[in-house]
Amino acid sequence: MREYVANVVQAATSIFDGLSVTFSHFFREPYTIQYPDRMPIPVQDTLPYRYRGFLDVDLEICTGCLACQRACPIDCILIETRKDKETKSMLIETFDIDLAKCMYCGLCTEPCPTGSIHHTREFEGADFSLESMVRRFIKEPVTAYKPKKKGEDDPVVAPILERGKRYIAEFADPKDDAPAAAGKGG
Amino acid sequence: MSLVNSVPEMVLTTKVDQLLNWTRKSSLWYMLFGLACCAIELMQTGGPRADLDRFGMAPRATPRTSDLMIVAGTLTLKMALRTKLLYEQMPEPKYVVSMGSCSNCGGLFQLAYSVCDGVDKVIPVDVYVPGCPPRPEALTDGLILLQKKMSEEKWLVRPSAEEAALLS
Amino acid sequence: MEGLSAEVVVFFFLAGVAVVGACGVAFATHIVYSALSLMLSFLGVAGLYVMLDADFVAGVQLLVYVGGVVVLTLFAVMLTQGIRDVKVSNRSAGRGFGLLTVVAVFALLWRSFQAAQWHRPVEYLAAESSTAAVGNALLGRYVLPFEVASLVLLAVLVGAVVLTRKETAESE
Amino acid sequence: MAGAAECGGGSVALVELSRVERDMEIAAIRRLLHDKLGAAVGVVEEGPHYESIRIDDDAVERAAMLLRDTPELRFDCLSNLSGCDYPGRGAIDIVYDLYSYEFDRSLVLRVSTRRGDPLVDSVERVWPAANWLEREVFDLLGVRFRGHSDLRRILLPEDWVGHPLRKDYVEPEQYHGISTVRESMLGIRSGS
Amino acid sequence: MLEFLNGLAAANPEVPGVLLRVAGMLAFGALVVFVFILPVAGITSWVERRVWARIQSRIGPNRVGPGGFLQWLADGLKNLLKEDVIPQAVDEPLFRIAPYLVVAGFVAAFVAIPFGGSLIIADLNIGILYITAITSLVVVGILMAGWSSNNKWSMLGGIRSATQIISYEIPLGLTIFPVVLVSGTLSTQGITAAQGWAPHTWHMFHNPFLLVSFLLFFVCALAEGNRTPFDLPEAESELVAGFATEYSGMRSLLFFLAEWGNLYVIGALVATLFMGGWQVPRFTDDPTLLAVAQFFTIFLKAYFWVFVAMWVRATLPRIRIDQLMALCWKYLVPMALLNTLGTAFFMVLFPEGSLVVRIALVAVVLAIIFVFARRVRFHLARARGLGYGAV
Amino acid sequence: MHFDYANILVFLGLGVLLCALMMWLGALLRPASPDQIKLSTYECGEEVEGDSWINFNIRFYVVALVFLIFDVEVAFIYPVAAVFKDWVSAGNGLFALTEILVFVLILLVGLIYVWSKGDISWVKQVAATKQSAVAAGQAPGVERHVAG
């Protein structure tokens, strides 16, 4: 009999308590971020610097060293290079990344000497076909970048290279000014 | 007696089609079909932050009441046959979203002996969402794309000769 | 006069439901269908009760028959057999003989009831709630049957439960 | 157990810790087994990271019984059971990683079986945990276990052909009409 | 409604009375079914999703129409357009009939549910008995649905559901008795009339037993409506979708319609039986205005309980079938019986009722609400207290 | 009064009509392409194994049985409850109360009977697992780690 009453009392009090917890949620803000259209800032800007989104390549500073292709465990990068007979420079003929297959592991970006291949904070790539997910970066063969001993002076390439270097450096140790996961979790 | 695909194109039928498409896309009920890691992101997408419910999308347990199959995760060969069966058991109209590299094309498990390289080998896919796993917003993006596609469909209108030829 | 014609329509509708249901019980080949027809028949009869100003009885009919007996029957059906067996064992036996007997009984009763002169008062009970009347009767004139009823129910409860239990226990 | 406390390099510490324990125990354990089972118990094999006792494939269950029930040993838990294919040696090795909760002690047993017709005693009756682990080894490596109650494929479908963790396994071209390779959209033929 | 029609008939003597009545009946019925039941059931589904979402820190449907309000319409139309799959293995006639039975059963309950002092389809003498009895149709419908589907999940779901509904009909009936005892009638209008608009005149404050009865009634009604924590028949995590597993499109939606509609029935019954129904102070003599006020009074009261049911659903886990039975037969039925006897005893002691008891009970309820509010504040403070944003 | 009840008929009809209307509207507009696989029974993606039309557990039946009896009881109490108030105001409350009391108590006996015999509790065979907690301390080889 005592157990009987105890059961009733326990049930009543615990349900009472549970109800009070859920009721208190009416006074809390919802946590939803109204992606895509009702956000104060684009969602990409809320992502941390290290976010491993789609890969991008700055062909201006790619040395054609194939380090990234070799590092990828699942062969989703294809680079084809050719020595140009006349200029003696290296031409990159193909630079394809299969984003449908990629696992966004970041292993390819680590060995890149210039930070040419890097993750962006882009992730919206839904499409009706798979073919469109292969990023073909090269339309026409481009000359591979040759690092200069004295540092880069070409006004076009320099900022890009600086970005790449910064990427390498700051990925591991981002400075405070690197955009962080702001505006979330609030 | 059904009006589907039997009415000539005119303003009224176009309007009706628009209405039909609106209801369909506003109430996409997806079948719980989490297979692997992407399933966690699928749950998170249904969770408080991304909240698919905003668009009227609700999870369903059976194929019978679902409109959409979100294939979230690695499709093994063992599972592929079941997937096909479940897809077939969904009533028309039905859509498939392939979520993540694995179900897109096998992804990193193309190396595996037991994985079906891509869900499109077993069932037709409407939208592919890249990512491994795609973050909830990416999936939402894919679903919005699907909604776009749905809003352009024609139901009542009798398909023109070339369309019919294309279909068959 | 129109009111009366409506009454006729409703009466024949309800009687039809009751009889069709009963026919279903008697002739359906599928015992689950029989059970459902039984429900139909009960519903029709409940309607007839209302026409007879016995709304409380109608309610009880709904509550006990439709909600109780039919459900219990359905449970019993589902408990005893798989569907295929049900189809088989809802066969009827000796239809000819049965029909003969029934027709005989029907004829007999029909004749006697044609012959009978029912005392038919012109005034009948006003269409008042019958619940209170029944309640007063149960507390007053029929108080003994009322209490006995509870005893009967107790006996049935214990008996039926023991019956189902005993049988399961025996075979072990 | 306390040895690791001041050690920074965690995993290295673990290895060293095991070595200390091992030096004290393994020879004694082997002796004990050898006394009971005779020649079926082989040598202690030294590896860079731990040693193991080699056992004949038909003495495993008896050895397991002993290891579990001897009061000084009490290996009450089969922590891991792995198989490894060595086509070079023509053998498949089954490695048992035992653990004793009572004495906080690990022990590794190693059984070699012929690749052509791999057959090992089941230890399911000693450690129920072995049931599924052995099924897994059967499924992926094709080792059969004598006395196993329910030796079916566990991870792969029943109608699968071959044992994929064998080194010479060739992936079938298709399964129930689903082809198992996919053309790379890059023009690389990836996959296996 | 009858008076209204009679008035109409008197005003138009040239039209045959019976025609007028039948037409009026149909018109009123259709009005209630299509203009009230259907939208209310639909909107309830939307409200439920929004309430759920709020409790779960989400927003809920807000894209379809203003604030997502048209969500229910989209859902309904979508399901209307969904292919209707009737699997081969089912028993087709029964499979088709089942949703009809369920919907008819639940729609028929509205006959005796008051919407206001003069707004009721039919003030049946046996109103409350009728409402409990007509649910039997739902039971049979669900049993049919489960059985005819020839699917194990459906079968389990159907049997579970039927067992549950019939079991809880007993305590439900028993908890109604105290109300019947104190109001002396079975008619829903009569019961409402026995109460006043002021809270202390409500039946739930008549005596302590009635207060308990009121709680038990709500619990049983939740069970009757297959609501959490008693939603075993559709326990998604166990039985996929219960008896409706094989139903697709519109057919499955009909079951949902019945469920959501039933929520309103539950709320309206609680309001009518225990909370004074449509009773409002007589602030005006205009019958129309009064009727409108009455309608909104009972609607709001009913909807409050609908809301509570949603809230409860978002809070509690589901109980197991044996616990369900134990709860019913070992807790609810004896307690409900005791309540009946207790009320009868109380009535013999205080034939006119007791104002002191009424006021005391109101105070008790207020105290509980106060404690509850304190508790809510505590939870809020705990979640916010350590200075981490407002979530 | 009959008129009131006729409404029930109307509503039952309307309920059916509601369904029929929706099904018909849907039939106009919905696609239909049944095929063998689509019409197969859903079983979580597996092939169907065994029939689902099988005999059911007797538990459910016993519950229905008990329900029926109590249902009749409820049916009996309704009219009595409805007139109880009148009897009380007529000063016969105690008599009526006694009658109800006797009636209810007799049935309560029945409830207690089935309760005590376990007919309304489900079959549960967790008996064996109960004692395992007791054994926690005596497990060979686990003493070292078993708590308290």
Next chain:
Amino acid sequence: MESAIGLNHFLAVGLILFCLGLFCVLTRRNAIGVLMGVELILNGANVNYVAFSKYSAAAVDGQVFSVFVIMLAAAEAAIGLALVLAIYRSFRAIDVSVMRTLRG
């Protein structure tokens, strides 16, 4: 107000129900079917009770009686079905003729 529908109409319905029930009892081989027949018979009788109660002076008695009959019918169903189950349990059949055979 003289009604077009009189006592005889109801009695006729009761009679038809009774006969169909009887037919059911006589011909059904499934014991549950037989029980359903019995329920029909009782229903038929009940219709008569209530009809008489309306068309006679002792207004309420018929109704009270019919309530008792309903009670008895329910009791009969409970016991009957329990018996059927018991028989099924023993013989693995609820075919009435089989039971006859078994009895001798």
Next chain:
Amino acid sequence: MSVEIEFTDDHGSAGGFATEEMTLNMGPQHPSTHGVLRFVVKADGEVMRRAVPDVGYLHRSIEKIAEKVGWHGFMPYTDRVDYVAAMTCNQAWAMAAESLGGVEVPRRAEYCRVIAAELGRICSHLLAFGAMGMDIGAFTPFTHAIREREMINDLLEELCGARLTFNYLRIGGVAWDLPPDYAHKVLRFLDRFIPLVDEFDDLLSNNKIYIERLADVAVISPEMAIAYNLVGPNLRASGVDYDLRRDRPYSVYPDFDFTVPVGKGTWGSVGDCWERYIVRLHEMRESAKIVRQALEGLPGGPVIAKVRRNFKPPAGEVHIRVETPRGDQSWYVVSDGSERPYRVHIRTGSFSAMSIIESLSNGLMIADLVALIASLDVVAPEVDR
């Protein structure tokens, strides 16, 4: 809702009546089988006779892939071994490779690993908590758990750029150091999170219905748990006070002060579903403690040792055991001195947990099976790999 369950006579279970067994297929696509598991349930009405698990629907041949992709390249695959707690799997793999190759890990890296792993543990237990609630029928706790997970996901995303498949650890250390201001953010999260665990208690753990559903259900005795090699929270719930982090310490766990929650039989017996549930809830608090201490005691220095890109550990084999959220994960790794592992075998916590279900299933109800699966916190890829 009584606590005592009557064990009187067993009606209708034996013999012909009503005891036709029904074969139910639960899964692979079923809302409560946590991914793609399948159970073939033999049930008599609501009571099960047997539930035979059928696994392998997510067998992705990760062990075979290890033999193809090389030591560094396998790291992302370990994320997928147990995607709910990828960090600890990363850790196991890193430890195995380091142990084979004799790599010394910098202390700061170990701290980073512990911080990440313990955050991951909270994340995983949150999911277990939520899924448990959902399987018992309470949907709200699940979404609350997801909400908290999102916050941890944000933290981990900031640390390593991914929400689920972290690939944060490297052989020899971790890929990147903690981002600036990270400690502050984590601490802020923990300050807010720990009171919420109490709220979870109020919402779910102490709920009478919940307790009734779980207490005394599917009790696993300590002997049985050990015999079936149950590990982690499942083992501890059975009353065996054993935690690798404390009893066979690896990494820098000895530096931290934490307690190991053990099943006490609060509402029922030791080793029932409720204990398995509550042990996880307590572990979240303990993990939070560890994270706090790690953040406070974070040493300086590099976060990764010099490891050759072309890593070739000398031939040999190791057994590595790591305490993942699902318990002791045992890795058997063989190296033949080449640039690819020769053999990797992973014995996971879920695998053993799955194997115990069949022997527990007799006499449980279908609803209990759901509770049992949830309480064992089985994750499909960990079973199938």
